[in-house]
Amino acid sequence: MSEALSTMSKRNRVARRAGLLGAVVGVAAAGVAAGVAAERLLLRRRSAIAADPLADERFGRLPYDEMTTVTTADGLDLHVEIVEPEDGIDLDFGLNSPPEPTLVFIHGFCLDMGTFHFQRTELTRRGGYRMVFYDQPGHGRSSKLRQGEYTLNALGEALKRVLDETVGDGPVILIGHSMGGMTIMALAELYPEMFAEQIHGVVFISTSAGKLDEVTFGMPDFLARFSRPLIPVITGAGRLTGGMIDGLRRASTDLAQALIRKYGFGTERPSPALVRYVEQMNAHTGTEVVARYLRAIYTHARYPALEALKETKVLVICGERDKLTPPDHSAEICRILPDAEFVPVPEAGHVALLEQPDVVNAALMDFLEQVD
Structure with a gap:
């Protein structure tokens, strides 16, 4: 009883x-x-x-000179696009001058190479730069893992493979947004010698070297504390519920765009076309991929890896209203790398490079002119 x-x-x-x-x-x-x-x-x-000033912008449809595939050590095919310098420009400026660095762009979580739309457009217009863009594993037009979780070390190895096959031994400037910056840090942890020899400059945009589990995403602290224990649950549930959640994401475009406006942008009235473009990149990243990445991002801690960059020229850019990788994370990178230049972007959130491209492009162009 x-x-x-x-x-x-x-x-x-x-x-x-x-x-x-x-x-x-x-x-x-x-x-x-x-x-x-x-x-x-x-x-x-x-x-x-x-009217939307970007209503006619050709997002996701930029020209390239070569499209290729780079296969990673774990068998993933990475989609790569290469833009060559404008014909007729002498990049060596003399027989004994060293070659100009290739610019390699690494995008962030739930995005793709299109994140650099305005930087690619401006640099192509100016000519004189060889540029390499690729979609990270599980993103854009690159293939996905069949099993297991994604790791930042694997992303670092994937970047190394892209460099080996598209640049060789030539000089490089790495430009990483969000998780792309973390990928650069993973490369520095795995191959620190590259930053003393081949890599002439690094640009970190809206990224972090660690402690992402402490980010509140702009929520009240009690809600942020409540959300953190859910990460392992979400990670484990990805394979079981991914298809259903993907269906809900597609059906709830208005909600998705509302969330992107809140957490991705800093301006009160971002371009609707730009918000839709970011939402489309997010929606293209399957929920199973998202779940398999969460642990890697939440446990990312690579402050010691930054030591390898102390002899490398570094530019750090961050939106002043970034809720996902707040400005104090950029400040911490600059504390470890005191010679780094820091450019805060007013009225900008996590996608500052899309939201305020004129500010980001000006900082990037100044940086490129300073790098040997």
Whole structure:
């Protein structure tokens, strides 16, 4: 009898917890629905006030001189696009001058090489630069792991393979956004000698060397603390629920764009076309891929790896309103690398290179002129 009562008591406790969880989810769903409705109304009002200056921008459709595939040690095929310098430009400026560095761009989590749209456009217009862009494993047009989790060490090895096959022994400037910056740090941890010899410069845009588990994403601290223990659950559930969640993501475009505006941008009125473009890059990254990356990003800690960059010219750029890799993370990189130049970008969030391209491009061009 007592065992039966104990079983009933446990069931009642579980039911109460389920009811509480259901109430919380219900309130959250109602809030999301109201938020999406408000966002739609706000967007309609905004579009009536001013036309989108980027409505005709050809996002994701930029020319290249060569498209190739680089295969990683774990069998993943990486999509690579190469832009050659403009014909007729003498890059050596004399028989004994060293070759100009190749610029290699490494994008961030849930994005693809299109993140560098405005930098690629401007540098192509100016001519004189050889540029290499690639989609990181599981992103864009690159292939995905069949099993296991993605690791930053593997991303560092993938970058090494791209350098070996597209640059060889020539000089390089690495430009990494968000997880792309972390990939550069992983390369520095694995091959520190490259930063004293082949790599002439590094540009970190909206990135971090660690402690991402402490980021609050702009939420009240009690909510941020609640979300952190969910990461292992999300990681484990990826393969089971990925297809269903992907379907919900596609069906809830308005919600996805609202979240991207909140967490990706710093300006109050970002271009709707630009928000849609970032949302499309996010949506193209499957939920299973997202889940397999989370642990790598959350446990990323490569402060010691930065020591390899002390003899390398470094530029650090960050949006002043970045909620995902806040400015204090860039400040910490500069503390370890006191000779690094830091450029804060006003009115910009995590995708500052898309949101405020004129500021980012000006800083990048100044940096390129200073690198030997």
